[in-house]
Amino acid sequence: MKNSKSSQRLLSSPYIAWAVIFIIVPLCMVFYYGLTDKTGAFTFENIAAIMSAEHAKALWLSLGLSLISTVICFFIAYPLAMILANMNVNQHSFIVLIFILPMWMNFLLRTLAWQTLLEKTGVINNVLSFLHLPSLNIINTPYAIVLGMVYNFLPFMVLPLYNSLVKIDPNVINAAKDLGANNVQTFFKITFPLSIPGIISGITMVFIPALTTFVISNLLGGSKILLIGNVIEESFTQAGNWHLGSGLSIVLMIFIIVNMVASAIFDKDGEGSAL
Amino acid sequence: MKKYLSVFCMSTAVLLSLAGCGTGTSGENGEVVVYNWGEYLDPEVLDIFEEETGIKVIYDEFETNEIMYPKVESGASEYDVICPSDYMIQKMIENDLLAELNFDNMPNAKANIGKQYWEQSQQFDPENKYSVPYCWGTVGILYNKTMVDEPVDSWSILWDEEYKDNILMQDSVRDAFMVALKLNGYSMNSTDVSELETAKNALIEQKPLVQAYVIDQVRDKMIGNEAAIGVIYSGEAIFTQRENPDLEYVIPKEGTNVWIDSWVMTKDSQNKENAEKFIDFMCRPDIALKNFEYITYSTPNDAARDLIEDEDIKNSPVAFVDLSQYSNLETYQYLGEDGDALYNELWKEVKSN
Known part of the structure; x- marks a missing residue:
């Protein structure tokens, strides 16, 4: 007994070391920089900076765009996950593979590919003009950013939904039908409530990366649309103001924590997040 | 587009080269860590330098002066040679990040860079002690x-x-x-x-x-x-x-x-001798010409300009504009x-x- 405990501790030590070095220490540094000014004195100024017009606007825009992306992802992913779950193919791993496959390509390359597709003289517009159709001018607008978010984060919505849907016992659904429920009633009374853990986890996994992204808005927004992620990135890289960048990151963390608490409440077994 | 690609490639390259250091493959005469603008020299030049001197070049790239500065200031990366622009050199001198160059070790720099460019450099490096013009x-x-x-x-x-x-x-x-x-x-x-x-x-x-x-x-x-x-x-x-x-x-x-990008050496450089060798190598006429042909940025290297065979380029109003007008x-x-x-x-x- 004693032995297995100490061997457990030994085995977990690499993970603990990893967590301390790459999660705890950086987090402490973010809080240190976020709560101090250039002289090292304690201040809330960097956090209060979120109230300034430019920062607040960037934050609202980020929240808005990531919310829209999450909703779109949900409405695309739910039917898809249901179709996949009902396909009855006993090839779970194959389906996972289909969705993981695009992720083998670098995220930046996939986003750059969208730039090439959407450009004024890009692939899509060339095809459209060949067919004498009106051209598509969404590059460097918020639409392109939402498109990039939906495209990049869709698998993170599909997989948890699929996971929670395949776990529903078919007998439960058969019982509902036996008792006279039609398809719509079965869906709203049985399938949907049982898939809520997957929904919550899918929302978290799309909303958080969408909220914090700066690459998608840079590449597909032509740097014209300032999201909160861009503000933070630029305070580190361009302005060299680590204190402001860290302070704004703390504000962003609040939104992330709220989201994660919600997902912890609804998804107690953590089943939705099992990829 | 290049920004992200080059960051991605360079971080991979840096990782690989760091891994290389670990296994003891640094050049026989040590190494020099260079931090330059993206696509700002002919990569072949680095091979020639390594071959001729036996000094291994670890090469990294930045996209703007503002991105470069915090990395150098924080001291997280041990760069020896950097190529910032005028105003950034002034800032680095003021904040004591640069080392004085010993021009006795750099005969090519003194001989080949045109006088007017040294004079222009005095706007940010008043005594021409810290920087050697590379492009303008x-x-x-x-x-x-x-x-x-x-x-x-x-x-x-x-x-x-x-x-x-x-x-x-x-x-x-x-x-x-x-x-x-x-x-x-x-x-x-x-x-x-x-x-x-x-x-x-x-x-x-x-x-x-x-x-x-x-x-x-x-x-x-x-x-x-x-x-x-x-x-x-x-x-x-x-x-x-x-x-x-x-x-x-x-x-x-x-x-x-009107801007000048110049080679400078960091104060904390561990390879000062190699750094000066590298900067001097960049001023050699044949090397400067190779770089000019590759990146097409105007060179302050008069000897290299004389070597340009294409008269149109040599007297190009874009590459070598007469600023006095x-x-x-x-x-x-x-x-x-x-x-x-x-x-x-x-x-x-x-x-x-």
């Missing part, structure tokens, strides 16, 4: 002759409604404000709040017309006919014209920025921490608008 040029307007019919000679064309969604601006704070300040007849080193407010408002007014704020991508987008007008560094102009003959480069009549050219000055903060604040207002 202007910032101007690149336009596509098939899309723009009227003569282009002023920054004001960037505010012309007719070219809505066809204008590319520089996504770097000093260059963007330079355009707006010069348009209004102010100095591009202004720290006057009301002048900067005017410039900021001009940039906000311009924003709906701008297709995108980009840096290196101006080149690719202009070559691909993606936009009609772009703000670009003169060094890119020759390259873009080679790829797309419809493009033309002009220096606007309101004046512009312009009266309102300026070089960026370091504006101090408050000045930088003010510019950044105003730029953020432009971007978030």
